Amino acid sequence: MTQANRLKGGQIDRDTTLNFTFNGRNMQGHPGDTLASALLANGQRLVGRSFKYHRPRGILTAGSEEPNALVQLRTGAHLEPNTRATMAELYDGLTATSQNHRGSLEFDLMAVADLLSPFLSAGFYYKTFMWPKSFWEKVYEPAIRKSAGLGSLSMLEDPDIYDKGFLHCDLLIIGAGPAGLSAALTAGRAGARVILADEDFATGGRLNAETMDVDGMAGADWAAQVVAELNTMDNVHLMTRTTVYGAYDHGIYGALERCTDHLATSGGKPRQILWRIYSRRAVLAAGATERPIAFGNNDRPGIMLAGAVRTYVNRFGVTPGHELAVFTNNDDGWRSAADLAAKGVSVKAIIDTRDAPAVMDVPGARHIRNAAVVNTVGRKGLRSITLTDDQVIDVDCLAVSGGWSPNLHLTCHQRGRPVWDEGLCAFVPGRDLPPGMAVAGAANGAMTLATALSEGRDMANAQIKELGFKASRKAAPKAEDEPQECAAFWHVRQSKSRAWLDLQNDVTVKDVKQSYREGFRSVEHLKRYTTLGMATDQGKTANIPALAIMAECTGKSIPETGTTIFRPPYTPIPLGALGGRARGKDFRPTRLTPSHEWAKNNGATFVEVGNWLRAQWFARPGEQGWRDSVDREVVMTRRSVGICDVTTLGKIDIQGRDAAEFLNKVYANAFGKLAVGKVRYGLMLREDGICYDDGTAARLSDNHFVMTTTTANAVLVFRRLEFARQCLWPDMDVHLISTTDGWAQFAVAGPNARNLLRKIVDANHDISNEAFPFMACGEISVCGGTPARLFRISFSGELAYEVAVPARYGNAMMGVLMQAGKEFDAVPYGTEALGVMRIEKGHAAGNELNGQTTALNLGLGGMVSKKKDSIGSILSERPEMNREDAIRLVGFQPVNKADKLTAGAHFINRGDAANMANDQGWMTSVAYSPNLGHSIGLGFIKQGHTRKGEIVRAVSPIHGTEVEVEIVPAHFIDPEGERLRV
């Protein structure tokens, strides 16, 4: 028989039947069900195994606080572990499986852990797995991880889409129960822009779970009527299935909307959206969470919170059992009992810890006062309970109520501390709320329905009044004040069996007492020693009872013992939602060079350089590997001409009367006297005197320069120039704009560079060596009127130019250059050949400008002008940075020319042991020079400038290499620089 536990009524659509499976068994439910209510309807009480002891566990709650009923939902790549059955909406075809057991759920082979529990108490791991130390990572931890835990991942890529979004409102209302609905109605009618968010798929909160009237109608009907009115308001945005999980600075809230989790498939839409909500004011109306009472074997399937049983009966039309008892320390437990009885569920007994008369008449229920449950029987499902007076009552469900705790989590997100309310036996929000937040209803300790409704209205009125809206004078909806007396009662002292506090992390009363005995007495120590409250439910049902027991041990009051405050998120947020669309290729933007299309069509292999994709080399048919291609590109460039897209280098346009003076400030070398039409190499220091970046600045006119930076520092240099301009020299007449993306720039290098360029540079521009010498620059035109800039600069050491055209012409320009270069056998070259040629020429690059080296180290000490004020000049003079034995940049070549050099190798003098004490420096860059026919390297070595010809060892213990190298000048090719000037 299916759905044996269905009752009449409830907010479910009985006309539609939904089929689902649990551990392969076919079951049925209805729209409006959660997986938990449907499992209970089908009589499935056992739903999982506990984290540590593999105890059989059932469903404890009916909401997001559920510690026990964690299941795996869906299959294949869509599989999601650790889903709370109480939050999962039922859909047709849903597949759920239980987790954390070996063998079947009913006969878990790991249940032996429960027998070993005397050895597995708090601190067990700390004490037991200490020795030998090396066993921790390889033996103990993997074994523990395998035996304890939750669900397992599919290990497949998540196929779902997640999105992020931004919302703005005057008033954010968190929770759509009676207080939230009352607040939304008030603020919505006043015209404020309202967002009303609730984690549930149904609005109404407790009104759906209980049977109280509002304004003379059933509470659920009133809620539906309010929602209908709110839906007619354009200024109200109602968001269900949306958990507001964090309160951040300045009225910003984080929220997770589960858009398609209630559907069989997402249909290509985002599964979940992570919202950032900008609110001017907020009302927290998150309700309250019922607490359990700790007693012997209180973790059996069938033992549930009373309010949850009430919810299943009233809202879902499901009874979790057929013979029930209620165990309570408060009036609300009686209200639950009365609701159950009214639905025809047999309540055999109400066990009240208080010695007080019956709160109300519950037909058929025995009132047992001044009593408690000490133990229970029924390993895979409750069969009977034993009371303090030893009487045994046969029941299959025990509804427990230990009182209610306000859901004040979000009030703590900015270090707000809750305060203890003796009357409620609970913490309530303190005064130090996040700015702009007010709390209403049960979340604020206003536990009765009438006060929740009026507080919702009042808090909304107060909030919108501050924003300039007119407060509503309409009275709050009417309801009666239900009884809600509560007497502190946390655990049953007479219980000899283990009494659970934290069901998700398997922490018992005994563990708390042991923590006290062993000196871990502060709340923070208690948490960490026992792992109490550190599971995915953050101890929503466990923390306060545990705190009360610690208070009992220490003989202090609960507020004296302390409280844990809460951090975001309120409930777990999937990593997929936090990542949003930023995954795989979309993790960050990809920047393409202007000639990317040309390069792609001409055999380029690309390499990521920051966000850029640059051509690394251009393979030709028949080449056996990258070295063949790179060697060819280098040789042909040096022999005739090669072309390389160098657009990625940063370009900053600098204009103004003080532009030259500004460059004097930001470069270590002098720029004031640079002639118009000339380019100069510039070295930038950090204020601490270390080299920061290098590049060139070209003076196009008196008040107009174009600066280039390295690719990596393009953004950072621009940022620091703006800092210098606005913060350090605020009255300089200088303006900056980044033009990196505005111009496509190509290096044309090699003996035939000028011959090639002459074919495309318009004839009115004379680029002869006399008219346009080394380090000249100018604004020209190419290809019959296309504006261009030409710079005679060289990174390769050859006769070379860089020609820039507006970026939109970049791809065409590459084609034009290659076409014009055909007669010279022009080659395109990539970043590898670029690197080989700069090493051959001894130019420093990122490997040398590594944030640790000075101008002196680089052999550029003479460039730092002492006659002017520039960033870094003063601190670059510190003695320690100018030591006699400072490292210097020099070249290295293997003594045995067949040896390969290794970047990162350290230099050790011959005869010395290879250790750090004898370290002389390190190799920064290496390449195979096709022009020299052997490996070459650049590196820093102590006093390198005085050691030319000396032989040292280049040792790399990581690579296991050791090569004898000769110290040589850094310029392997054309040391006199003649090629540059022809």
Added chain:
Amino acid sequence: MIINHPLLGPRDAAEFVYLGDACLIDRPDWQAEDAAGKFHEYGYLRDNPAGLHQELWYHEQGDRSWLVVTRDTLTHAISKVELARDVARARGRGS
């Protein structure tokens, strides 16, 4: 966090880049008697107040203004936002 940009109005902090203490505006005189010592202090020494802190933020994803933001490090409450250029001039860095 939200920074109330003096020219552009309230903006999410994600649009900005943080640099640090606004004392970085007070770059010493390179010709001062004890320039090395003063630059050392400028480069390395910072107060770490629990409370009001003047700090530099750069509106990189916006208008490229450098701002001096006065923020309470205990609460993140922002009490004042100024253009860094105005602050620099007020501190005598103008010509």
